[in-house]
Amino acid sequence: MSHLYFKVDVLEQFCRDAFQRFGFSEKESKIITDVLLTSDRYGIESHGMQRLSRYHKGIESGMIKVDAVSEVIFETPVSAVIDGHDGMGQLIGYQAMKKAIDKAKKSGMAIVTVRNSNHYGIAGYYARMACDKGLIGLSFTNSEAIMVPTNAKQAMLGSNPIAIAVPAEPYPFFFDASTTVVTRGKLEMYRKAEKPLPDGWALDQDGNPSNDADQVLRNIVSRAGGGIMPLGENEEISGSHKGYGYGMICELFTSILSQGLTSNHTHTGGKGGTCHGFIAIDPRAFGEPEKISQHFSAFLQELREAPKADGRERIFTHGEKEALAMERVETEGIAVDQKTLVEMKQMSEYLGMDFSQYFGRLFLEDTGYESIYSG
C-alpha cells in the first residue's frame, strides 16, 4: 500500500467542493471537511480521506439524509437531547458540542446527547472543540456492533470510543480511543498485508480466539458471529470485563441518555441510527483555569520525564503523537493511499467534478500517480 502526499489545502478544496455537490451548504461542507482533515492531520488515517467513500455510499443509499434538520427534543440549562433525523454525523455532532460548550460557559458544565445520527468521524474532534475554548471536552459515540462482550460470541457493542481533551501546555491532553482492543481498521490493515492477527484481538463465529483477519471481517459483514475483543481481551484475568465496562459507559452517554438505538440495533434496515454524547466542563467551576492547567501540565511533564523501561526511548503523554503528526503534516502534507485516491476519483466522477483540477498533471508525472486512475 503506497501513499502519495498532498498539501492540506488541496484536499480541503476537493472535499468542500465535493460535499457542496452532494447538496450541503458551503458552511456545512466546511465543517464536514474540517472533521475529516483533522483526523488526517492527527495522523489517524483511518478516519480521514479514507472514509470519504463511506459517506459517499451513505448519502447515495439514503442512510445519510443531506437535508435533515436536527431537532432539540429536550433541554435544560445543563443538558439537551437532540434527534439528528438521520443527518450527516459531523454536522449533528458539531451542533451538539457547540450547544454543550455554550451551556457549560453559562452553567459550568453540560451534557448533550444525540440519537438518530450517523458516523461522525473521530470522536476527538468534538472534545477538541471544547478544549480549544478553554473547556474540558468529552465525546462518545456508539456504532455498528463489533465488540463481543466477555463470555459472548456475538458482537453487541460498537467500537464505542471515548475521547477527552483537556487544556495543557505545550499541547492539550488528548485521548481518543475505542473501548475495543483495536478498531476494525486495524484488522483491515492486517488483511491487506496478509498477516495473521496478534493474539488477543478477535473472536471467530463461535467465540473462540482467531488470528484470521479475513474470516473475522467476513463474519462481521455477514453478522455470522464473532468480532473484536474488548480492551483487556476475552478473559477476566486480562481485564476483559473492564474494556466491556468502558464500552457500556460509552453506551450510557450515547444511546441510553438519548433513548436512541443501542449499538446492536444500529445499522439495520438501511438506517444508521448512531448515537453520540458530548460533555463540556468549564475549569472555572473548580478554581482558576490557569492554575489548573499549570498543575496538569507539570504532571504531564513528569510523566514524559519518568525513567524509561529497558529498550524504550520515549514516554508519550496523550495528545503528543497528534501534536507531532500535525507538525509533520505541515512540512510533508497528508498521506493518502492509492486505494483511497481511486475512491476519490470515482466519487468525483459521480459528482461530475474535474479530478485533475485538484490533483493536476504535474503531481501525477512527478509521482507516477496517473497509472492509478487511468487504468
Next chain:
Amino acid sequence: MSHLYFKVDVLEQFCRDAFQRFGFSEKESKIITDVLLTSDRYGIESHGMQRLSRYHKGIESGMIKVDAVSEVIFETPVSAVIDGHDGMGQLIGYQAMKKAIDKAKKSGMAIVTVRNSNHYGIAGYYARMACDKGLIGLSFTNSEAIMVPTNAKQAMLGSNPIAIAVPAEPYPFFFDASTTVVTRGKLEMYRKAEKPLPDGWALDQDGNPSNDADQVLRNIVSRAGGGIMPLGENEEISGSHKGYGYGMICELFTSILSQGLTSNHTHTGGKGGTCHGFIAIDPRAFGEPEKISQHFSAFLQELREAPKADGRERIFTHGEKEALAMERVETEGIAVDQKTLVEMKQMSEYLGMDFSQYFGRLFLEDTGYESIYSG
C-alpha cells in the same frame, strides 16, 4: 487461607464500636462501617474487613486525622472543591458525594472534587449513593503510585479506579474497576499462594515483564521501580496506552480538578494526600427517568441473553455479580480470612475492646477458631 463466616450485624457492631473508640462519633463510625461492609457484601473482600488494619495503622501513625473537619474551598451550583485536611477518606467521600447529589437534584448534574484525603474504601460505594437516589453516580480516586505508564519503568499513577452506578432493573448497572490490569491485592493473593503471576500483569524494576509476585511487591514497597501494568498490558498492540489513558482520566477528576497531589506525590512524608472525584447526574435532565431506566434495562437483558461463546455459561452485566454476592451474604454471612481476624483481634486489644463479646466462644469452638488468636 481459610475463611470464617460471620453475620453482617456482628461485624457491623464490632466496626462501629472500634471506630468510636478511635475517636469518631457514632454517626461517623456508622458511615465508615457501612462503606467497609458494603465491600464485603459485594464480595470484594480486599476492600472490606481486610482493610481494617490499614485504617488502624493510618490513624495510629497520624496519617489519618480523626478530628479533621473538611472544608469547602470552592463552590458553584454545579461544583465544589473540598479540602479533606487529612481526615478519614470514607467520611470525606460521603460528604462530597452527598454534596454532589444535592447539587445534581437542583441543577441536573454536579462534580465535586477532593484533595488531602485518605483511602476511601471502594469507589463504587459513592457511585451507589447517587444511584440509590435515582441518579447516575460516578466516583474516582487516585492512590499511591502503582501503575507504570506505557514505556516507563516507574509507577506514576495509582490503581486509579473509576466507578459508575446507573439505575436499572432488576438491579443497578454497577461498574467499579481499577484502570490497572489488576490491583495490588491480586498480586498479594498470588504471593500467598506462591504461584507465578500471569503474563501481562506486572513489571520488574527495569520495566521488563515479571511473573514474580514477591519481587514486584517488594519493589513497590521500597519504590525500587516497576509495578502493575495498565489495563491493556505494556505494549500499544494490546492497548496499554488506553488503560494508561483511563488512569489519566481518573487523575483529572481527582488530583487535577482539586489541585491536589497527583498519585506519584501521594503517600510521602507520612501524608496520604489522596484525591477523589464525585459526579452525580440526574436522568431527569434527559427525559423521563423511568423510560431511560427501562431502555437501559432492556439492553442489559439483551446482553445477558446474547449467544454464549463456546464453553462459557453466562454473560454477566456489571453489577450482577455484586447482586448475587449480596444474596449469598444474606444466607452465608460475610467471609473473613484468618489473617484478617488476627489483625482485628490485635486492633481490639489496642482499643481495649473485648473481642469475645462480638465473636464469642461458641463460634470459636465450632470452628477451631480459638487457636488463631490464643497463640
